[in-house]
Amino acid sequence: MARILLADDDGMVRDLFERVLAASGHDVRIAQDGHEALGLADSGGAFDVLVTDVHMPGIDGILLAKTLAAKQPGLKVLLMSGFPEQLQRGKAELAGHIETLTKPCSIEDIRAKIAKLTA
Numbered sequence: 001m002a003r004i005l006l007a008d009d010d011g012m013v014r015d016l017f018e019r020v021l022a023a024s025g026h027d028v029r030i031a032q033d034g035h036e037a038l039g040l041a042d043s044g045g046a047f048d049v050l051v052t053d054v055h056m057p058g059i060d061g062i063l064l065a066k067t068l069a070a071k072q073p074g075l076k077v078l079l080m081s082g083f084p085e086q087l088q089r090g091k092a093e094l095a096g097h098i099e100t101l102t103k104p105c106s107i108e109d110i111r112a113k114i115a116k117l118t119a
Contacts, residue, residue, distance in 0.1 A: 001025040007037035034059025
């Protein structure tokens with residue numbers, strides 16, 4: 001399965017996504033914000049998929065995705081936000097394999113987006 005980096009400043013969202021992704025057999029690493037995610041990527045090797053909230057303190061999800069994609073060509077990205085306009089901005093600024101997910105979302109929505117990115 002895929003190696004996934006999950007970055008979200010909301011602990012409940014992180015816990016839910018971690019459980020869903022791990023139950024699907026993915027290797028998941030968790031970060032509370034963009035800075036921690038960059039540290040994990042620098043020390044832990046390449047990831048197949050970045051799952052990130054757009055709105056986080058410090059480094060937001062769009063900047064995080066741009067930074068990691070520059071270091072890891074072919075990185076697939078799932079951007080999440082409760083604000084659809086942020087997702088549209090992310091799609092406009094990022095190239096490559098990107099999916100978006102509006103929060104709140106269902107477990108099936110999460111699984112479907114990850115399945116599409118890892119197919």
